[in-house]
Every structure is written in structure tokens, then in C-alpha cells.
Amino acid sequence: MQDNIRQISPISIAGLDVGVPPTGMPIFELVYPTDLFVDPAYQRSIGEKGLTQIRRIVERFDWAKYKPPICAYSSVEGQTVLKVLDGQHTAIAAASNPNVSQIPVMIVEAEDTISQAQAFIGQNTDRLNVTTLQLHQAALSAANEDAQTLELVCKRAGVKVMRSPNSYSTTNGVVGARETIAVKSIEHLIGRRGTKLSRQILEVLANAERGPLTAPQIKAVEVLMTDSQYTDVITPEDLTSAIVDLLFTAEDEAKIFAATHKVPFWKALAITWFRKCKKRRQMPARVA
Incomplete structure (x- = not known):
């Protein structure tokens, strides 16, 4: 085995309050990207900068660089739909690329808007490309008291x-x-x-x-x-x-x-x- 690779191994958790996952393990499914929805309550609209990013993804689409969008099932006017919690740029790029039919998505448990907005915040808190304004709007949707x-x-x-x-x-x-x-x-x-x-x-x-x-x-x-x-x-x-x-x-x-x-x-x-x-x-x- 090569000397420059490392096997994943656990760290010491002594003194840590080990978290228990409050929801079930995510599942992966193949979906048509055009079957996905975006909730403006916590998701930003696509501006010119976002369109530039989407065009770049379309031109350079590579499964080796693909990161599955994170989604959640939700009921909208009595219809069950899949909302994108994170990764709408990837989903739009896939929908725009004629060489891509279906995409794998990760589906988590987040049934209502509040829990979905909380999931969005959790996914994006440490990411530089999500602005303070976007996180604030998401926090409002998540009924955050400070917001x-x-x-x-x-x-x-x-x-x-x-x-x-x-x-x-x-x-x-x-x-x-x-x-x-x-x-x-x-x-x-x-x-x-x-x-x-x-x-x-x-x-x-x-x-x-x-x-x-x-x-x-x-x-x-x-x-x-x-x-x-x-x-x-x-x-x-x-x-x-x-x-x-x-x-x-x-x-x-x-x-x-x-x-x-x-x-x-x-x-x-x-x-x-x-x-x-x-x-x-x-x-x-x-x-x-």
C-alpha cells in the first residue's frame, strides 16, 4: 500500500457530548432534475453571478466532480414534491445539459419549511459563497429567535x-x-x-x-x-x-x-x- 495515503480512523471523543442523529439516515435516489423544486422562503433567486456559475457547470459537467443536491420531500397543495435544500445550481445545470438525464440526489428528513430552512443553514453556515443576507432570510424561515x-x-x-x-x-x-x-x-x-x-x-x-x-x-x-x-x-x-x-x-x-x-x-x-x-x-x- 502506498505510504502517502491515510486510512480513516476515529479520533478520541473523551469529554465530548456525542450527538445522536435526530433524523434517519439519508437515502439516495435517481431523479429527473426538472422534477425538483426550490422554496424561495430560504433559497436565493438566481442572479447573473449564479447564471455564470450554472453555465460553467454545464460546460464542465463531470460526474467525478459532481456533488449530489440535498433534498427533502414536502407537501405542497396536497402534492408531494422534492425540494432542493442545497445544490440548486447543480440541479439547474443538470436540467440544462442535454447529455444528462437523471441525477442522484440525497434525500433527508425535513418535512416542513422550518426544518428545511434549518437544514439549509446547517449546510451553508461555513460556506463563503452564501451571504449573511441569505442566511438571515433562512433563519427567519426557520423561526430563529435572534433573526x-x-x-x-x-x-x-x-x-x-x-x-x-x-x-x-x-x-x-x-x-x-x-x-x-x-x-x-x-x-x-x-x-x-x-x-x-x-x-x-x-x-x-x-x-x-x-x-x-x-x-x-x-x-x-x-x-x-x-x-x-x-x-x-x-x-x-x-x-x-x-x-x-x-x-x-x-x-x-x-x-x-x-x-x-x-x-x-x-x-x-x-x-x-x-x-x-x-x-x-x-x-x-x-x-x-
């Missing part, structure tokens, strides 16, 4: 979480007003500040209606509303007014300030807004 809390905080702040980066709407000539894709930043904000303060922070930006809420903007408002050297001299309403007055020039000024003073962009943006903001009392002797 539901995030949506509720945003809704109460008058902010809409978009399903994809390029789906901003235009209102009164402003693109992305009261909209955001900064899911991870909001998630971390809620973890640090709780739901009430997070909602108030998002409201400051939402009420300015200046465009999509970005991660640096959220971080900048957070520091202005939580650091005593700022909160003692400004109000959320005055901060919103300052953001409206400066519009997009604030970010240009912040970029210059960040480069000159070697500070993070979000901090430079906070300082830029603070300087414009109306002060309610005498400022501290020194503001960092």
Missing part, C-alpha cells in the same frame, strides 16, 4: 432589511432610504446594546432618510449615543438633523479625517457628525 428579534428591532425603527444587495428602492429621489443590508452589524449592535437602544440608534439614521444604513454609519451613531462625552451634549434629534445637513459630504470629510489622523472610518464619521451637531451645553474641555 426575528433583529427584524422586529428594524421594523420598529422604520428600517427594512433587504433580501439582496441590489434590491434598494428609490423614494423621492433617494436610493435606499430606511433600507439596509448591514445584518451582521445590527446583529452585533443588538448583542451589545439590547433591543431598545439598538432601535433608537437605527432610528437616528432612518429618520435622516439619506440612503442605505451602512455598518460604519451604525457604528458611528452607536458611539455618539453611548459614550458620555457625546451623549451629555447632544440629542438623537439633533444628531439626525446634523446627518441631514451634511448629507454625503460627511463621508468625504470623514475619509480625509480618517486618513490624516489614522483612525477608523466609522470614528472619523462620528467626529464629523458631532462637530456639526447642535450642542446642548458646554462641551467637555477635550473631545477625543
